[in-house]
Structures are given as structure tokens and as C-alpha cells.
Amino acid sequence: xxxxxxxxxxxxxxxxxxxxxxxxxxxxxxxxxxxxxxxxxxxxxxxxxxxxxxxxxxxxxxxxxxxxxxxxxxxxxxxxxxxxxxxxxxxxxxxxxxxxxxxxxxxxxxxxxxxxxxxxxxxxxxxxxxxxxxxxxxxxxxxxxxxxxxxxxxxxxxxxxxxxxxxxxxxxxxxxxxxxxxxxxxxxxxxxxxxxxxxxxxx
Amino acid sequence: xxxxxxxxxxxxxxxxxxxxxxxxxxxxxxxxxxxxxxxxxxxxxxxxxxxxxxxxxxxxxxxxxxxxxxxxxxxxxxxxxxxxxxxxxxxxxxxxxxxxxxxxxxxxxxxxxxxxxxxxxxxxxxxxxxxxxxxxxxxxxxxxxxxxxxxxxxxxxxxxxxxxxxxxxxxxxxxxxxxxxxxxxxxxxxxxxxxxxxxxxxx
Amino acid sequence: xxxxxxxxxxxxxxxxxxxxxxxxxxxxxxxxxxxxxxxxxxxxxxxxxxxxxxxxxxxxxxxxxxxxxxxxxxxxxxxxxxxxxxxxxxxxxxxxxxxxxxxxxxxxxxxxxxxxxxxxxxxxxxxxxxxxxxxxxxxxxxxxxxxxxxxxxxxxxxxxxxxxxxxxxxxxxxxxxxxxxxxxxxxxxxxxxxxxxxxxxxx
Numbered sequence: 378x379x380x381x382x383x384x385x386x387x388x389x390x391x392x393x394x395x396x397x398x399x400x401x402x403x404x405x406x407x408x409x410x411x412x413x414x415x416x417x418x419x420x421x422x423x424x425x426x427x428x429x430x431x432x433x434x435x436x437x438x439x440x441x442x443x444x445x446x447x448x449x450x451x452x453x454x455x456x457x458x459x460x461x462x463x464x465x466x467x468x469x470x471x472x473x474x475x476x477x478x479x480x481x482x483x484x485x486x487x488x489x490x491x492x493x494x495x496x497x498x499x500x501x502x503x504x505x506x507x508x509x510x511x512x513x514x515x516x517x518x519x520x521x522x523x524x525x526x527x528x529x530x531x532x533x534x535x536x537x538x539x540x541x542x543x544x545x546x547x548x549x550x551x552x553x554x555x556x557x558x559x560x561x562x563x564x565x566x567x568x569x570x571x572x573x574x575x576x577x578x579x580x
Numbered sequence: 581x582x583x584x585x586x587x588x589x590x591x592x593x594x595x596x597x598x599x600x601x602x603x604x605x606x607x608x609x610x611x612x613x614x615x616x617x618x619x620x621x622x623x624x625x626x627x628x629x630x631x632x633x634x635x636x637x638x639x640x641x642x643x644x645x646x647x648x649x650x651x652x653x654x655x656x657x658x659x660x661x662x663x664x665x666x667x668x669x670x671x672x673x674x675x676x677x678x679x680x681x682x683x684x685x686x687x688x689x690x691x692x693x694x695x696x697x698x699x700x701x702x703x704x705x706x707x708x709x710x711x712x713x714x715x716x717x718x719x720x721x722x723x724x725x726x727x728x729x730x731x732x733x734x735x736x737x738x739x740x741x742x743x744x745x746x747x748x749x750x751x752x753x754x755x756x757x758x759x760x761x762x763x764x765x766x767x768x769x770x771x772x773x774x775x776x777x778x779x780x781x782x783x
Numbered sequence: 784x785x786x787x788x789x790x791x792x793x794x795x796x797x798x799x800x801x802x803x804x805x806x807x808x809x810x811x812x813x814x815x816x817x818x819x820x821x822x823x824x825x826x827x828x829x830x831x832x833x834x835x836x837x838x839x840x841x842x843x844x845x846x847x848x849x850x851x852x853x854x855x856x857x858x859x860x861x862x863x864x865x866x867x868x869x870x871x872x873x874x875x876x877x878x879x880x881x882x883x884x885x886x887x888x889x890x891x892x893x894x895x896x897x898x899x900x901x902x903x904x905x906x907x908x909x910x911x912x913x914x915x916x917x918x919x920x921x922x923x924x925x926x927x928x929x930x931x932x933x934x935x936x937x938x939x940x941x942x943x944x945x946x947x948x949x950x951x952x953x954x955x956x957x958x959x960x961x962x963x964x965x966x967x968x969x970x971x972x973x974x975x976x977x978x979x980x981x982x983x984x985x986x
Contacts, residue, residue, distance in 0.1 A: 411733050426634070431832070431842050436634050439844060442698055495848055514717060530817050631835070647902055659900050733808050744900060 384485060387553060388425075389447055391478030394471045396421035397447040397462055399512050399530060402457025409579070410456050411532075416512055417452030428483050429557075432490060447462030468569055476532055477560035479505040481553045484536035494540050501536025502529055505560075527567045535560030560569050587688060590651055590756060594681030597674045599624035599651040600665055602715050603658025609719060613659050620655030621648075623678070626711030631686050631703050635693060648695050672689055672771055675712075678762035679735055682708040684756045687739035704739025705732055708763075730770045738763030790891060793962035794957060795853055800877045803868055804855040804917050807863025812922060816875030817861050820900030821917055823858030824851075825879070829914030834906050836887050838896060878915075879970035880936055887909040887962035890942035891955070900946050907942025908935055911966075933973040 396417040403416035422438055423443070429436045438445050455462060464469075483504025488495040507530045513520040539556030547555070599620040606619035626643055626646070632639045646741050658665055665674075686707025692699040709732045716723040742759030751759070802823040809822035813954060828844055828851070835842045844851050868877075889910025893903040912935045919926040945962030953961070 388968070411731075411736075430633055430836055433846070434840055435636055439635070439695070439699060443807070445698065445702075492845070495851065496845060499851075510921065514923075515713065515723060517717075517720070517723075518920060520923075533817075548623070614934075614939075618935070633836060638839055642838070642898070642902060648901065648905075718916065718926060720920075720926075726873070 384482060384549070385399065385458075385515045387557070388477045388482050389443065391482065392421045392444050393451050395475035395479070395493075395508065396451030397455050398475065399421045399509075400452045401459055402512065402516065404455055408520055410453075413456045414449055414452035417455060417481045418448050419515060420508035421448035421451070421514040422481060423511045424504040424506065425483065426506075427507045427511075429485065431503070432487065432500065434490070441525065447487045464545045469564075473561055473568070474563035475556040476505050476528070476564065477535060478524065479508075480532040480535040480560050481539045481556035484539045484556065485549070485553065487568075488540060488543055494514075494537070494544075497535040498533055501556075502525035502533045505536075522576045527563055531560045531563035531567070534563060587752070589684060589757065590681045590760070591685050592635075592646065595624045595647050595650045597713065598656050598678035598682070599654030600658050600672045600677045601678065602712075603655045604662055604665055605715065605719065607658055607662045608653075615655075616659045617652055617655035620658060620718065622715040622718060623711035624651035624654070626714045627682060627707040627709065628686065628711075630710045631689065631707045634706070635690065635703065637689075637693070646753060659777050662753065676734075676764055676767035676771070677710045679731070679767065680738060680760040681695045682711075682739040683735040684742045684759035684761050687759065688752070688756065691743060691746055697740070697747075700743045701736055701739040702760075704742065705736045707733075708735035708739075734763045734766035734770070737766060785796055790888060793884045793963070794888050795849065797881045797888065798827045798850050798853045798982055799857050801881035801885070801914065802857030803839070803861050804878045804881065805915075806858045807865055807868055808918065808922065809858075810861055810865045816859075819862045822922065823861060824854050825918040825921060826914035827854035827857070829917040830885055830910040830912065831889065831914075833913045834892065834910045835908070838893065838906065840892075840896070858983035875970075875974055877975075879937075879967055879974070881961040882911045882934070882970065883932065883941060886938040886941040887945045887959045888967050890941035890945045890962065891959065900943070900950075903941055903946045904942040907945065907962075908939045909937035911935075911942075933969055937966045937969035937973070940969060965967060 399420040400413050400417035403413040406412075408416065425444075426436050426438070482501075484497045484501030486504075487500035492500070502516075510520050535558075535566045537555040537556075538559045539552045542555050544553035602623040603616050604621035606616040609615075611619065629639050629641070629648075630759050683704045685704075687700045687704030688701035689707075695703070713723050726751075736761040738761075740759075741762045742755045745755035805826040809819040811929035812818075823938050832842050833848075834846070863869065886907045888907075890903045890907030892910075893906035898906070916926050941962040941964075943962075944965045945958045946957035948961050949955075
């Protein structure tokens with residue numbers, strides 16, 4: 378098994394869980410089937426799309442239509458059986474898995490283009506969080522990521538861990554696992570202990 | 581008359597009606613003249629701009645400034661004489677015409693770049709609907725396209741009809757007319773009979 | 784001192800004041816430190832990013848990480864000492880300075896690529912205002928720029944003044960100063976005399 382194989386697999390799982398999680402929000406807002414699929418697509422491919430546009434690279438889903446297919450399928454799945462998916466107790470766990478996977482995939486893409494620490498961690502964070510931000514903006518909700526929980530910070534940390542591991546000569550699979558593991562760990566601790574980053578005291 | 585001529589003509593008419601329809605919304609929100617022109621520009625050139633960025637093509641209005649001129653003129657027209665334009669009974673008919681024209685123009689651009697069915701229909705749908713979505717997000721309104729009416733689905737169907745007609749050897753003019761006609765027909769039936777796509781029953 | 788030096792200096796000052804002004808809004812909304820830095824980044828680099836994407840140029844902060852650093856630092860500064868910054872009486876003066884600097888920097892970038900009057904003034908206006916618009920949309924506020932004050936119109940006028948001065952053979956430094964001065968003057972008059980552009984009478 379090559380590392381490219383793992384990267385694709387990580388990416389597809391991330392696409393699926395983000396799309397289901399987005400689709401369920403659309404179902405809760407009583408959108409029609411088309412709206413559910415669009416809102417499923419936003420978090421699933423929005424972050425990676427923005428990353429590719431900013432990097433000046435061809436948008437990934439122009440050639441990789443498997444992602445589009447998976448996200449559309451997940452949108453239909455959310456539409457047809459919202460109760461089944463909601464049984465997974467909390468959307469936040471699904472969402473945390475997607476966050477972890479996308480953060481390292483995004484950092485890995487920038488790293489493979491030769492960018493350094495700053496740009497790689499930014500691209501990892503954008504890949505992981507921009508799609509969800511877009512979803513919240515389109516749904517006219519206040520983006521939760523900016524107000525509560527250690528969310529984007531977790532994505533940022535995982536992307537950083539990936540880059541550091543790679544720079545130390547770690548293999549792609551090890552670095553991906555390390556980075557994604559760190560994101561998921563940070564999210565798990567945050568969810569279980571209801572942690573938040575500090576807000577400004579000065580005002 | 582060449583098919584390129586028709587494509588341009590279709591495009592300009594679409595730009596004008598979308599810009600008027602956007603400008604009227606801005607007038608209703610009591611925006612100043614600059615705001616009205618900006619909100620007129622969003623639906624008129626926003627969808628095509630996003631399409632070009634995603635396709636990695638030069639943004640169309642960098643070279644074709646006629647579109648910018650038409651959209652700006654339509655914004656002023658909406659600002660100066662909102663009552664004249666509102667006399668056209670319902671904005672929805674103007675909007676449906678723009679939707680029909682943009683859906684096939686967008687699909688045609690992707691088709692001419694050699695893309696297949698999936699990407700062509702997505703680009704047609706984006707060209708037709710992303711500008712209006714952007715307008716609603718900037719105006720802080722819930723995007724209606726995701727909640728009611730058969731709207732984006734109509735754009736999607738028309739783009740699909742265009743691609744199928746082209747793939748069967750149909751001429752550009754025939755395919756454009758077929759696709760745009762289908763969009764307008766679907767919108768007309770939707771408006772007259774107040775149809776909606778189903779929402780999820782599972783929640 | 785070369786004109787490139789001045790352009791960079793203008794740009795960095797603009798980045799700093801826009802980022803502080805954005806960060807202070809985020810502090811007022813009680814965002815956490817990460818949210819404050821993100822909202823600081825949006826107006827500081829959002830407009831220039833959109834300009835580069837639309838022009839098909841490499842996004843400026845991929846190579847110029849000084850801007851990222853300045854904006855991040857300004858975000859922290861806003862988070863740690865909001866009262867210090869608010870002492871500058873009104874955010875609107877900081878904001879007007881940023882607007883003036885970005886309008887001419889944006890027009891200058893398009894001009895150096897060989898574009899004419901229309902595209903240069905549009906790019907100046909986008910560089911100056913799109914980041915703030917993005918900030919308002921993400922914060923779920925009605926974009927003030929579209930409703931009140933002579934704001935984007937000032938940016939537009941300054942960008943136009945820059946292009947006209949350059950076309951008349953004016954030096955880069957003279958043209959930058961002329962354009963930025965005009966924007967700041969228009970803003971100052973607007974703020975001091977509470978001017979607004981007319982809204983439509985026809986409705």
C-alpha cells in the first residue's frame with residue numbers, strides 16, 4: 378500500500394462524514410433534496426476547493442469525481458435516513474473525524490508542492506474548516522467555529538504536527554496518522570470536558 | 581450568424597435581466613446607488629466568475645467589459661426607475677429567463693473545454709445560481725434557492741439537456757435553445773402551479 | 784527609496800490597521816483568540832486575495848509572509864489590549880487609512896499588469912472593500928458599506944485618481960499619494976459631515 382493510497386482513503390472518508398454532517402444540518406432546516414445535497418457538498422469539498430484556488434492548483438474535483446459522487450451520495454443518505462445517522466449520538470464526533478482527516482490531507486497537499494511550515498498549516502486549517510464556515514454562512518448561522526470550542530485550533534495543531542513529522546523524515550502514513558490523531562484527541566478532550574479558548578478580558 | 585454570436589447574445593441578455601432583478605432587491609433594501617450597483621453585479625457576473633475561477637480560466641469580464649457595462653447600466657436603471665421594472669408583474673419571470681440563459685452558457689463553456697457530463701452540468705448550475713446565492717448571503721437573507729421552488733434543479737436539468745443534445749451531434753444553437761427552453765418551462769410550471777421539491781420525512 | 788519600497792510600506796501599514804480594526808470587532812463579539820485572529824485576517828488580506836484570484840495571479844501571501852505575520856500580530860494586539868486601540872477615538876479613522884492605502888495598492892497591481900481604467904479601478908475597489916465585506920458576512924452583520932456613508936465610492940475615486948495620474952506620466956509615489964490622499968479626504972469629509980449617497984426615490 379502506497380502513501381498516495383492512504384491519502385485518497387483518508388480524503389474520501391473525510392468527504393463522507395463531512396457531507397453527512399452537513400446534510401443533517403440541512404434536513405434540520407427543512408431544506409428540499411437539492412438544498413440538502415448542496416449543503417452536504419459545501420463542507421465536503423468547499424475547504425479543499427478554496428485550498429486549491431489559493432494554491433493556484435487545478436480544483437481537485439475537476440478530475441477526481443469520486444469525491445463529488447461520495448458527497449452527493451452522503452447528501453442523499455442524510456436526506457433519506459436522518460434518524461439513522463443521528464443515532465451516532467452526536468454529530469460532533471463525525472465532524473471531528475472529518476476535521477482530523479482534512480487537516481492532514483490539506484497540509485500534505487501544500488507540503489508536496491514545496492511550501493514551508495506557515496503555508497502548510499494554513500492550508501491544512503483552511504481545508505478542514507473553510508467548508509464548514511461556508512456552510513454556516515450560507516445557512517445564515519453564526520459560524521460556531523469562531524465562537525466556541527477548540528476547533529480550528531485543533532486542525533491547526535494537527536497540520537503542524539504533520540509538517541514537523543515530515544520535516545523530521547517521518548513517513549507519509551506515520552505523519553498523516555500522527556497529525557490526524559492529534560486533531561481527534563484535542564477534539565475529544567474538548568467535547569468531553571467542554572473546554573474553550575479564552576476570550577479577551579480587556580474589553 | 582455564428583453560434584458564438586448567439587452565445588454572446590444569450591449571455592448579455594442574461595446579464596441584463598439578472599442585474600435588474602438584483603438591483604431591484606437592493607432598492608427594496610434602501611441601499612445607496614453604489615450598493616445597488618454592487619448587488620446588481622453579484623447575480624449578473626458572480627456565477628460566471630466562480631465558474632471561471634473553478635475551471636482555472638481567465639475571469640470572463642477581464643476581457644469582456646461589455647458584461648460589466650451592461651450590468652452597471654442595469655443597476656442604474658433599477659435605481660432610477662424601480663417602478664418601471666416592477667411593472668413586469670413579477671421579478672420571478674425576469675429571473676427565470678436569466679437562469680435559463682446562464683445555465684446553458686455555463687454548460688457550454690465547460691463543454692468547449694472538453695469536460696464531461698458531470699462537470700458541465702455542475703458548471704451550468706453554478707453559473708446560473710451561485711451569483712444569486714452570493715447576493716442573498718451578502719444581503720443577509722436566507723437563500724431561497726435552497727428552501728423553495730424548483731430552481732437550481734431547473735438549471736441543472738437545462739444544463740444536462742444542453743450536454744446531451746451536444747453529445748448527440750446537435751448544433752450549438754439548437755442545444756442552447758433546447759436547454760434554455762427546458763429551464764424556462766420548468767420554472768414556468770413551478771411558478772404557475774407553486775410546485776416544490778420534497779423535504780425530508782425522516783426527521 | 785524606490786517606488787516598490789513605498790508600495791510595500793503602504794501595503795503593510797494598510798494590513799496592520801485593517802487587521803486591528805477587524806480584530807476589535809471580533810473582540811466586541813466575544814470571540815476566542817482564534818476567532819479574533821481569523822476575523823483580523825479577513826479584512827487585512829481578504830481583499831488582496833480576491834484581487835489576485837480574479838487576476839489569475841499567485842495569491843500575494845503565498846510568498847509575502849510578512850503580511851500574514853503583521854495581520855496575525857495585529858489580531859493578537861487587538862485581543863490583548865482592545866482598550867488601548869479603541870482610545871484612537873473611532874475605529875473609522877483607522878479604517879479610512881486602510882481603505883486609502885489598499886485602494887491605490889490594488890489599482891497599482893492591476894496597472895502594472897497592463898490593465899486599463901475599468902479593471903484597475905475595480906481591482907482597487909475590491910482590494911479595499913472586499914475584505915471588510917467578507918468580515919461582515921462571516922460575522923453575520925449587514926454589510927455597512929452597502930447601506931451608508933461614502934465608503935466604497937471613496938475607494939473607487941482614489942483608485943481612479945491613481946490610474947489617471949499614472950496615465951498622465953505621474954511617478955508611482957506621486958500617484959499613490961494622490962489616490963490615497965483623495966480617499967482619506969473623502970472619508971474625512973463623510974465622517975465629519977455625516978454624508979451619504981442618495982437612495983432610490985422611485986420606490
